[in-house]
Amino acid sequence: MTDVRNHQYDVLVIGAGGAGLRAAIEATRDGASVAVICKSMLGKAHTVMAEGGAAAALANKDPRDSWQTHFRDTMKGGKYLNDWRMAEIHAKESPDRIRELEQWGAIFDRIPPGLKGADGKPLKAGTISQRNFGGHTYPRLAHIGDATGLELIRTLQDRGIHSGMDVFMEYTVRRLFTTDGRVSGCFAYNRADGTLHTFQGKTTILATGGITRCWAVCSGSWEYTGEGHALAYWAGAEMGDMEFVQFHPTGMIWPPSVRGILVTEGVRGEGGVLTNSEGERFMFNYVPEMYKNEFADTQQEAQAWVDEVIADVTATQRRPPELLTRDVVAKAINSEKKAGRASEHGGVYLDISWRDEEQVKKKLPGMYHQFKELAAVDITKEPMEVGPTAHYVMGGVKVDPVTQESSVPGLYAAGEAATGLHGANRLGGNSLTDLLTFGKRAGEYAAKAAAETDGYLEISQTDIDAVVAETLAPLNRQEGENPAKVVEDLREMMQEKAGIIRTGALLEEALADLDELEARGEKTAPGGGRIYNPGWHQALEISAMADISRMCALSALAREESRGAHTRDDFPVPDRSHWGKVNSVIWLEEGEMKIRHDPCPPISAELRALLDASDLSEEE
Amino acid sequence: MGREVTFRVFRGEPDEDGVPKGELVDYTVEMDEGMVVLDVIHKIQAESAPDLSCRWNCKAGKCGSCSAEVNGKARLMCMTRMADIEEETPEGEPVLIKPMQAFPLVKDLVADVSWAYELNKTIPPLTGPEEKDWVFSQEEADRVQEFRSCIECMLCVNTCHVLREHNMFDEFAGPRFFVRLADLEMHPMDAGDRLEMVKDDLGIGYCNITRCCTDVCPAGINITDNAIIPLKERVVTEYYDPLAILAKKLGLRK
Known part of the structure; x- marks a missing residue:
């Protein structure tokens, strides 16, 4: 009999990025015993890679800002598929989540002395400064140079280790158990020593991040294979809006080994311009109707805005079109490539070198080093080459907007693993405050539910035996493919057939290919033993990657329109009359993936009044 | 292209007393333009040694996971360019890759921190x-x-x-x-x-x-x-x- 160790905790938190740590801190504050189970070591999770900042309407840098404007911007950027209740909670609570982080040790950049607001009154020097970002009407992102994610995760980590939570590092969760329809725990293996574990929890929080490792060009690490999404789906949870995968417009493209690594939107926020091979500043040609009044239409006006930003005075001009939302900029770059105006290595140019050298190094230190060390490009002297990279999934586990509980009792989700806040397209900076806001809520409500629960539900031995056998199977196969090959083929396939621009025919091919890839995945032979064996770990990831890719392709095939991050070449325009009013829902039923479309929850009249009336009527 | 490079990589686990036991194994791979040391390790995993252990995450010098000793010097594998390594490695010699030596060993290039x-x-x-x-x-x-x-x-x-x-x-x-x-x-x-x-x-x-x-x-x-x-x-x-x-x-x- 294989040895399986059992653990018991009130609350299980799967994932130790921003959402998981914030949830764990909140749950321990309410007195729960908490286990944090994470694939990497503490402090290395994906949040560490966030660069530009955390969006919160603190109104420090521009007193005109308010939660109402933040709410409006988030809904507009999401093309109105967002759950308005989550957008409202997020806009209202984000400022407090940032202030609280400061009290836990985060050192955000400060407002210098001598600045005035739009009304001529002085801004309060020494408070948290905020930067401009795509889709945000006012400077709204609290930041630390271009390393905001590191500050966030380190602050939560250092707070968390004193909160009493137990951390199980380098453990991968393979299965959630349900008992009488309620999540009762999970199964995990220890990546370092190969030991097997069951965890019984009164409640379980998924804070597992995203899925973008399913695409060949992505900004994600090996961790982003989407097990969290798959775990929820396998446990019977409803998944929403899985067709919406954000391609960040600016990833590195050269040399090949760095393809996909993120170039922060902060470069454009600091005045970076995008040009094609003909030297044309092409974004002026791509301003969508719904944003026409908010963006500069001449280079002079755009430059006047940048000059104001550099001088650190309140902007009075309209902003440059480089700061349009990510979906718009990514598609524009794609169109320029198609029209034969790509840069030397198949992207476009992003240029910040016209700004003062010391300023660039101070504002964008990470980008300066990244390009200097990985591409031998000095961004203070020459343009960068950039192109779109799979970056974020708006879709995920459907949750109650207040408690973050999923459709399966006892299972909660927060951060990128959950869906609702971002609709069809996420605004930059909203993810960091998403994970703080809803991580806190998930921790709070999961702890509350755990406190109301007596004892632990029993986990079926048959279920444990099944997942143990499945987990050890790759090591027992003597002959078979290297799992790395199957993963590579899956990623290339998704890039080609379910990437930025999609068609019905390609998506149908993708679904067929996935069946084949999954079958290959079941026959891989990584070799080696149970001690820290990345081949074995990769072999186990394939089933999750296949199901997640399938969810994305299936819902992309169903949505016959183009909206936000989802673009169909065969249905190139948005359709407000039907598709603009429904969210896709995917679930597992008797071994089969099912899909339906639910009407978006009706918005209250009060909040509807905050939205851009012309956007809503235009598409009716 | 078509240029090849040989990596001499520590493969092994600690014995019962925690003393590293293992050997240096040579792997030869073809180089692509702009590779960093971590790319070469990934290529070795994909081509011939799926069970070769190493930690990594961001691949952009932000997370600090892929620390190792390359030619005897402690560095991040993701930020160490092969162009520089080839220049510092004597002609005909392999590139030497070991885990951090001050920490106990888990396996191969993974240290217990x-x-x-x-x-x-x-x-x-x-x-x-x-x-x-x-x-x-x-x-x-x-x-x-x-x-x-x-x-x-x-x-x-x-x-x-x-x-x-x-x-x-x-x-x-x-x-x-x-x-x-x-x-x-x-x-x-x-x-x-x-x-x-x-x-x-x-x-x-x-x-x-x-x-x-x-x-x-x-x-x-x-x-x-x-x-x-x-x-x-x-x-x-x-x-x-x-x-x-x-x-x-x-x-x-x-």
């Missing part, structure tokens, strides 16, 4: 005012932000001779945690006092300022001059400066 996580738990966290919306200048922020750019890669700890040669992990916190302590002690809003701990439990006196840690820091933190020396000075002022002690007795100084 749990010491760091345990030590961090003993450091008292920030104690600041209850009121929200703290106010301090960017100049005050700058001083601490340098320390907060630490990615916990542990290359400094691996290089520090107090730990590497003398194995004083129980008496000495090492450069990473003096950076952490400098961050807390110099935080503009912190009211805590950790100097006694810095002196006694964390053994700052053992550091004799050889600057090896600063040399290997991939985040470019000036560990010795900006973190360790100021901490040493504060300890001296607090515990060994007769004038300061007298001033304290007379109530002229806290």
Whole structure:
């Protein structure tokens, strides 16, 4: 009999990025015993890679800002598929989540002395400064140079280790158990020593991040294979809006080994311009109707805005079109490539070198080093080459907007693993405050539910035996493919057939290919033993990657329109009359993936009044 | 293209007493343009050794996971370009890749750094005012932000001779945690006092300022001059400066 160790905790938190740590801190504050189970070591999770900042309407840098404007911007950027209740909670609570982080040790950049607001009154020097970002009407992102994610995760980590939570590092969760329809725990293996574990929890929080490792060009690490999404789906949870995968417009493209690594939107926020091979500043040609009044239409006006930003005075001009939302900029770059105006290595140019050298190094230190060390490009002297990279999934586990509980009792989700806040397209900076806001809520409500629960539900031995056998199977196969090959083929396939621009025919091919890839995945032979064996770990990831890719392709095939991050070449325009009013829902039923479309929850009249009336009527 | 490079990689596990047991194995792979050392390791995994262990995450120098010793020097594999490695490696010689040597071995290139996580738990966290919306200048922020750019890669700890040669992990916190302590002690809003701990439990006196840690820091933190020396000075002022002690007795100084 294989040895399986059992653990018991009130609350299980799967994932130790921003959402998981914030949830764990909140749950321990309410007195729960908490286990944090994470694939990497503490402090290395994906949040560490966030660069530009955390969006919160603190109104420090521009007193005109308010939660109402933040709410409006988030809904507009999401093309109105967002759950308005989550957008409202997020806009209202984000400022407090940032202030609280400061009290836990985060050192955000400060407002210098001598600045005035739009009304001529002085801004309060020494408070948290905020930067401009795509889709945000006012400077709204609290930041630390271009390393905001590191500050966030380190602050939560250092707070968390004193909160009493137990951390199980380098453990991968393979299965959630349900008992009488309620999540009762999970199964995990220890990546370092190969030991097997069951965890019984009164409640379980998924804070597992995203899925973008399913695409060949992505900004994600090996961790982003989407097990969290798959775990929820396998446990019977409803998944929403899985067709919406954000391609960040600016990833590195050269040399090949760095393809996909993120170039922060902060470069454009600091005045970076995008040009094609003909030297044309092409974004002026791509301003969508719904944003026409908010963006500069001449280079002079755009430059006047940048000059104001550099001088650190309140902007009075309209902003440059480089700061349009990510979906718009990514598609524009794609169109320029198609029209034969790509840069030397198949992207476009992003240029910040016209700004003062010391300023660039101070504002964008990470980008300066990244390009200097990985591409031998000095961004203070020459343009960068950039192109779109799979970056974020708006879709995920459907949750109650207040408690973050999923459709399966006892299972909660927060951060990128959950869906609702971002609709069809996420605004930059909203993810960091998403994970703080809803991580806190998930921790709070999961702890509350755990406190109301007596004892632990029993986990079926048959279920444990099944997942143990499945987990050890790759090591027992003597002959078979290297799992790395199957993963590579899956990623290339998704890039080609379910990437930025999609068609019905390609998506149908993708679904067929996935069946084949999954079958290959079941026959891989990584070799080696149970001690820290990345081949074995990769072999186990394939089933999750296949199901997640399938969810994305299936819902992309169903949505016959183009909206936000989802673009169909065969249905190139948005359709407000039907598709603009429904969210896709995917679930597992008797071994089969099912899909339906639910009407978006009706918005209250009060909040509807905050939205851009012309956007809503235009598409009716 | 078509140029090949040979990596000589440590493969092995510790024995029952924790002593690394293993061998150096040669792998030859074809080079692509712009590769970093971590790319070559990934290529070896994909082509011939799926079970070769190494840690990595961001692949952009932000997470500090892929620390290893390349040609005997501690570095992040993701930020070490093969063009530079080929230049420094003698003609016809393989590139030597080993795990960090100051830490116990898990397997192959993976080191056991749990010491760091345990030590961090003993450091008292920030104690600041209850009121929200703290106010301090960017100049005050700058001083601490340098320390907060630490990615916990542990290359400094691996290089520090107090730990590497003398194995004083129980008496000495090492450069990473003096950076952490400098961050807390110099935080503009912190009211805590950790100097006694810095002196006694964390053994700052053992550091004799050889600057090896600063040399290997991939985040470019000036560990010795900006973190360790100021901490040493504060300890001296607090515990060994007769004038300061007298001033304290007379109530002229806290």
